[in-house]
Amino acid sequence: MFIMINETARININHILERAIDIGQRMLVTGAEVSRVERTIKFICRAYGARHVDVMVITSSIIVTIRGADIGVLTQMRRVPGQSFDFQRLKALNQLSREICAAPIPSDEIKKRIHEIDTMDTISLKASIFYWALIAASFSAFFGGRTEDAVCAGIVGILLRLLQYLLGQTQLNPYCALVLLSFVGGMLANSFMWFGMDIHPAAINMGNIMPVIPGLALMNSIRDMFSQETISGLLKSAEAILLSLLIAAGFAFGASGTIIAFETLWWVYLLTAFVGGLCFHLLWHGHPKDAVMGALVCMGAWGFTLLFPAFGWNEFAGYFAGAVFATISAEILARIYKCPATIFLIIGVIAMVPGGALYRTMFYAVSADWGMFGRQGIKTLLYAVSIAAGIVIATAIWETYKAWLAKRTDGTASCAARN
Template identity: 45%
Template structure:
């Protein structure tokens, strides 16, 4: 393998690792995937280091020498369907060692794969909000009010994300809007308990998966990444609480 080919295969290995991290994969999985792909293409050694926002990989081979690449990861979101597709692609690469053109086609196929439609996402938001409102003791009126607010929050979130606001400010605005709407539904008689209605909406925004992933990373030995994710989750939870508290204080 020439140095140019090694750089190209390393580039695709880093791309798969970056997309895995963006989909919510733990850093151990990302590092192992990149390492396995590099070794499959002839590298005798592959050293990979990853945190939530960066991946650094250095490979060595007798034919091409030493190659190093760094990748900045822009952000993360949980997409288990895409994560599974990337896992399947990485396993295929390690077993059959396809050419770069085939790898590129596989990545494009995953990128172009359609997820849930916006209408389906709205329905999911309504079901989650209404279900948790009832779960925590709300009545039918609270369930209906919480479901309607869930729909409104999804629409508001989609509108806010069109701008350049960071994720924390987006969550803060959504929480404030949710708290205001919860109290308004009680004032107009649609709902009966503003707190139980708000609980249903809070479950849409609470960073439960992020916090669980941070503990998983720490238990796996990736302490730096675990602490970073834990701080992000705690900060997000603080913003969620702040948004609903400020909205309730207005009433």
């Protein structure tokens, strides 16, 4: 049996495949989850007539194979650089993929649009310093710091962002740079005590650990494993756990004093969760309107985690409920604003990310308190699993609802109808 291959069609679809991977690669770098990238590449290829599309995405590479009677078998592989959240680019890439699915456009036009997205303005150094300082100050108060601790955390945050910028100009490995940054951060937090100031280094460290700890990567890796993306999940979790422990240890080595300053009041929790979520969104180049909505989701999600212990219920159930609230809210907002739910979900769960818990775990380790180290370590893992489980289950419920809605409307699940 002979298969007639149309060489013109083969060349055209090969170019489209390259453009689809261009979009998928950039989405993965700017913050999209693995499943979204896989779906996007499949939808784009199918929009141009490909009927058999196999996509495999892991943390460092994308592999796509398409097959057809007139094109034979085509496979392309792409190396993926490290992740760097940029919400406006992610929104633009998602919008481009929606337009392609609705009405396919030539490969050269897609390439031009991708170049325009690549050359979009980025957040300035001054703005990133300002947002980092506010994040550090707000989460310092969130984790039990007093006003003076929050001010000192903001000062340390300014110095750390400047150091991060300088390290970025060198050829130093990014992971080594993060570990070095954490050691310097721990020493800076402790330095205020050298001048006789009555501050709590632990509160300063927990505020500044939030912008650097890959807590979201850790939760996303567990989420991937729940979603049967086992290889990607294992790779990301191993990387995130190792890096998180090194960063937390770096901050903890330079710390002294108590592990927490004061018990945080409920309204301080909600206020600092809102401010922290807002500034994180802006730090990751999000639109101010999206930032406000994401911050409200963050505040609401943390409200659930407060509500459960207040009624004497299990605190891990509170984290689970908060993650469910954040996921459903993010999906609804994504449908309203026609953008990826990830933009709101990442911010929605940011206050629940176990950055403070990781710091406490390594604080006990460097203090050689192995009993507390073990208990806190298990607790930290359960926080992450509870959040990931809440996200996965809520996502499954939402996807089931969307499938039912699609059947009621037109009987098909079009790629143009996705978030």
